[in-house]
Amino acid sequence: MTETHATTPPRGPVFPPGRYGRRREPRRRRPWLLALLLVPAFAVAATVSVRLYRQYGDPTYQAKVITYTQITDSQIVVDFRVTVPSGGAADCVLRARSRDGAEVGREQVRVxxxxxxxxxxxxHRLATTARPLIGEVVRCGPVR
Structure with a gap:
């Protein structure tokens, strides 16, 4: 068995001289250009996040269904409790769903x-287009 020595290849590709055109030097980076593009993107993302939080996730406006009664083919009465700022008001969206999950009634209520x-x-008495199975509070939020 003969002994061979391992050699380390040079770093990067090695091209024969005179072939493949002239090699260019690496370009200078412009970090200010990246910052110029990212700052407006972060501003838009923050604005959208705040708007969605206020619309769907504001803990100041929370609703809980206490009960739903008086179910007929054309109505359901939904009793619910809303957490609002002291002495404030909220707009709540109520909906009724049938046994198959279809929405049969929806209304916005000011509390x-x-x-x-x-x-x-x-x-609140919610009018329906078919016999409902359940009454729900979809969301509550500040008065617009």
Missing amino acids: TAAPGEKHPVVS
């Missing part, structure tokens, strides 16, 4: 709390 009250309880 106003008495001065100093933070948890008003509301009873």
Whole structure:
């Protein structure tokens, strides 16, 4: 058996001289250009995030269904409690769904709390197009 010595290849590709055109030097980087592009992108993302948080996730406006009663082929009565700022108001979206999950009724309801009250309880009669199985509060948010 003969002994061979391992050699380390040079770094990077090695091209024969005079072939493949002239090699260019690496370009200078421009970090300010990247910052110029990223700052507006972050501003747009922050604006969208705040808007979505206020619309769907604001903990100041929370609703909980207490009960739903008086179910007929054309209505359901939904009793719910809303957490609002003290003495404030909220717009809540209610919906009714049938046994197969189809939406059979939807309405926006304004809930106003008495001065100093933070948890008003509301009873609302929701008209439906078919017999509902359940009444829900989809979301509540600030009055627009």
